[in-house]
Amino acid sequence: MVIDAPSHQPSARAPLATLEGRNVSAWFGERQVLDRVNLVMPAGVITSLIGPSGCGKSTFLRILNRMHELVPSASLAGQVLLEGEDIYDPERKLVDARKHIGMVFQKPNPFPAMSIYDNVIAGLTLTGKRASNDEKDYLVESCLTKAGLWKEVRDRLRAPGGGLSGGQQQRLCIARSLAVTPRILLMDEPCSALDPTSTRVIEETMLELAREVTIVIVTHNMQQAQRVSQNCAFFLAAQGAPGGIVEHGPTDAMFGNPIDLRTADYVNGRFG
Numbered sequence: 718m719v720i721d722a723p724s725h726q727p728s729a730r731a732p733l734a735t736l737e738g739r740n741v742s743a744w745f746g747e748r749q750v751l752d753r754v755n756l757v758m759p760a761g762v763i764t765s766l767i768g769p770s771g772c773g774k775s776t777f778l779r780i781l782n783r784m785h786e787l788v789p790s791a792s793l794a795g796q797v798l799l800e801g802e803d804i805y806d807p808e809r810k811l812v813d814a815r816k817h818i819g820m821v822f823q824k825p826n827p828f829p830a831m832s833i834y835d836n837v838i839a840g841l842t843l844t845g846k847r848a849s850n851d852e853k854d855y856l857v858e859s860c861l862t863k864a865g866l867w868k869e870v871r872d873r874l875r876a877p878g879g880g881l882s883g884g885q886q887q888r889l890c891i892a893r894s895l896a897v898t899p900r901i902l903l904m905d906e907p908c909s910a911l912d913p914t915s916t917r918v919i920e921e922t923m924l925e926l927a928r929e930v931t932i933v934i935v936t937h938n939m940q941q942a943q944r945v946s947q948n949c950a951f952f953l954a955a956q957g958a959p960g961g962i963v964e965h966g967p968t969d970a971m972f973g974n975p976i977d978l979r980t981a982d983y984v985n986g987r988f989g
């Protein structure tokens with residue numbers, strides 16, 4: 718579909734970016750939950766984070782866009798580099814990290830009473846971006862198109878977001894994330910609350926989006942990791958110890974020929 722862009726469209730595509738976690742450790746109070754995690758999430762590649770419950774995948778993901786620090790007892794060490802620049806540099810604003818690194822959560826969380834249209838552009842206000850009505854119309858159409866939802870909602874843009882199905886709400890949340898032109902999109906089990914058909918649609922959407930945004934997804938679904946990601950990282954926490962990465966690399970190799978026996982056991986469903 719060709720959409721005419723207004724001359725000063727607010728969603729001009731940002732170049733693909735690489736994200737890197739360097740020696741990332743995390744604590745809740747005294748309890749350490751991640752120990753020196755190193756992971757490069759290359760530009761334009763979908764990276765999946767897999768591993769049993771409680772090994773620190775979501776904590777790592779939340780550190781990648783400075784959400785971990787919202788928990789009062791939480792602390793961390795290490796660096797998160799977006800194209801080589803540390804997002805935790807004291808000179809950098811929190812809102813910049815959030816603008817460049819979007820997040821889609823497990824449970825779809827649109828603003829339920831707000832219209833579909835207003836849901837998509839909600840992030841503009843939060844990040845202080847100004848846009849004319851034409852620019853907003855363009856943004857809404859292009860983001861809903863990219864999120865694979867436009868055709869289903871084009872005739873009811875003023876209806877509340879809460880009236881959509883779960884899968885549609887999740888795609889609305891993806892569209893909302895895209896509206897601020899993130900360079901990275903983090904997805905924390907985005908399909909775990911969805912039926913298989915909606916899951917497929919989201920996966921197809923992710924594969925399309927990977928052309929313009931680097932995606933990192935936490936998933937418990939091994940088939941999903943294999944379907945959508947080119948790279949994969951296996952997290953594990955031994956009893957009473959903080960989590961870390963056991964092995965990471967191309968998804969085909971991680972599933973077809975893993976180096977570590979624990980990876981082989983996990984991807985073959987022998988634990989977790």
Ligand SMILES: Nc1ncnc2c1ncn2[C@@H]1O[C@H](COP(=O)(O)OP(=O)(O)OP(=O)(O)O)[C@@H](O)[C@H]1O
Pocket residue numbers: 745750768769770771772773774775776777788
């Ligand atoms: N807000 C919090 N306060 C205290 N401890 C927490 C908090 N959030 C997570 N934890 C603990 O940190 C550890 C890592 O949790 P995290 O949610 O990152 O794991 P996960 O691998 O994503 O698990 P799951 O797959 O079940 O979502 C767990 O032991 C968890 O209990």
